[in-house]
Amino acid sequence: MNKSTTPTKKINKISFGEQGFSIGDQQDKSSSSSPTGIVRSHWKTLQSNNLCKICHINLNVKNGIVNCRKCGQLHCNLHTHYEVRLRNPQFDEKTPQYDSNGIWSRCCETCYLERQNTEVLSNNLTEDFKKIRLTFADVNELKRIKVQRNFLKLVNEGKEVTHWKTGNHCSICFVKFSLLIRKHHCRLCGDLVCDDPNGYRKYCSIYLPIISLIDRLPNLNYDKIPNDTIKFRCCINCKNGLLFELRKQEQPENEIIKTYLNLIDQRYQIEVMLEKYSKDEKIGHKLMNHLKDFEKLVINFRNQFFTNDLRVVQIENEQLIKNIYQSIAMFLQDNLIKYKEISAIHVPPEPQKEEIKPEPSLTKKQVRELREQLMVLNEQKFLIENMIKDFTKSRRFDELNSLILNKQELEDTINELENKLGEFKFI
Template structure:
């Protein structure tokens, strides 16, 4: 019934009622209209919630599975021998709600929200069982960075303001200091000149130091910074202000500066100076590293020269022998310098146990480097290894004598080569003997501390060093000085 029909009914049926009865009817009508306005029509509610009154009862709709809302049109149909898609060998038990393929129960333990069209919908979707592949390949799964906001421009702008302010402060103080030094160099009363550069703060208005907060007294004087004019103390313990010596054309002058102005003016220079300063241990380590680089550069060159000298089909010339001797001498000197630098690091005085352990570790590493790179040079004492013309296997220096050296100058050159070889062999022996002694001490210490792995390695090193020392002694004993002296004497007597 519409409102118009209701009004007509009242006018027709209740027109002859008494006035009191008419008021009661109108009151009841108004009350019913007020109740009706508080409730929305049923059609509007049905449209809003998309409910169909002709569907199943609410009890049956609530009992339905949530996954029933996700479509199943893409599901793979199971067969009598369907197996899990992963290939685990188990029979297929269920379908993945997302891709629709068949899997066993173990490989469909993951859940994620799917829409009605079986697509990932984390907002309005329904929790459904899916396979591991669909779970790990969903959007946002591998996104570990999250939301990013680039504030670089804001930080750069804020830092630029601070840096510009610092630059302006440094420029202002440098300008004042330049003006002050120029006026002092021109001559005049120093106090008047200092007060003309910057206005000094009133003494009576500052009862305490602005930095250390100590109260000024008759025995605790006030001072003024010559660059900013503030009142500060001159306590040497707090260093609120200091006298800074400056060179001017007429000599030197002391200018008092507070700690802020001094830091602003000289912090960058002090930082650069601190970077340039190197402690003794760092300088020693740099020298050690420099010697190591030189050794690593010389070793390949010496190995190439040694290989060319040992070519049995092409005897070396005197120039090749001289070149090899020079490189070998440089290499030996580099090893000696490297060992000296390592000893200096080991013997540096220190009161820190950590620093002492560090120095000892550097020395042990240097010793290992020496042992590793000196032992492979087994052909170092010999310049050549050519066989004699008769196949006796004598050293090349002996073959030089046998190759019809008909001049005394050639024999003298051979003698010089053998003497240089002997001298170098003895230098090598000294270095190796010292290394064997050091490694022996390390071996005894490792056995004492029951470090068996390290002791085994060090024992092998001692054996290698002993074998190398024996080999060098054998080479020294095989040097044929008598034959070379005979070659020298033969041509001379003829």
């Protein structure tokens, strides 16, 4: 569709436009605006040989010589079949600018496509949200104080502290009470709640010993501590309100997260250094040290959270640990080749120890691949050994030398592979 032939009438118009332009340019530079009102001062003037900015065709009257109204560059007819809306430059702008209310003006393909950007909208409501939240802060605090006061009263005086409400629905899950779903009252706020300790609605209310809450809230003004047989019913809202301060406190360090934080920190160091390394090879040793640390961390992580047959130790956090492990493995896999290169170049002072050990997180796939390689190499070694025997028998010593050398090399690689495989060496 792009190649739609231009009517001859249009070509005339263009050559006319080109003429008009050159005259305008010579006569009067200060008021160089076209009849449409878009300035032309940025238009490129004709040189001895003019090429289309896009297809690099020689521009002449036949191809058309057209200035893009937006960028001012010269183009052929074919690449100026476009129109955008423009407005005149304001302030210190040099060229006309896009404006969806502006004047339709002819432009080149580049400027047209530049205009066609995919924009993506998102709406940030955080400000509004925080303002609204502020208005609720007092109300919520008041509620919490009330619940706490009621709780103290209940503990100290041991009697009903609120007026029991009436109704037909649970105030939390809105289930309708019936013969099977009985009414209960929260002893702290008096709301009607349902009780379903094992089912889907089990979180509406709980029936718990008072002492268990007192244990968790030791700082309140208790007159006496009731014995641990006394139980009472409490809705989830009141429980949350009571334990608000407690929940707000920081949770003790979590081993998994702590290790992970160390890991990503180290990983990030490596990423930064890898980037620098591509420009500056001097930091190779430093990078090697980071890699070594990272490796140690990974091994620790594996020992800590996995059993020997790669099962997760902590069942409750299984997915978390697996995900972490996977993300590390991914990072290592993506960069394995680079590390090897680096470690090959920067042979550290103690080569045996410093060499990057095989990443401990060999996946099953990798293990299989390595094993296959190992097998192939072993076979080759076997073949060469046979050949050596044959050759010694037939006394062809001149070829024997190179064979022995070959065998040596093979053995080295086999060793390397075996090292890499480590405990996975045997099938």
